[in-house]
Amino acid sequence: MHEHTTYIKANALLDKARAKALRLASAESCTGGLVAAALTEIPGSSDVFDRG
Incomplete structure (x- = not known):
């Protein structure tokens, strides 16, 4: 997946x-x-992403 698309999808998830x-x-x-x-x-992202 293209980096820009990944950023957009990750941002939407957050x-x-x-x-x-x-x-x-x-x-x-x-x-x-x-x-x-x-x-x-x-x-x-740390306000919702706990760990990975």
């Missing part, structure tokens, strides 16, 4: 989690932490 007062966490094996990296690249 916005939805904020709107519903949810916390996010990931358990990655095959992706080597890429999901967590995409989410934590976005400023302010």
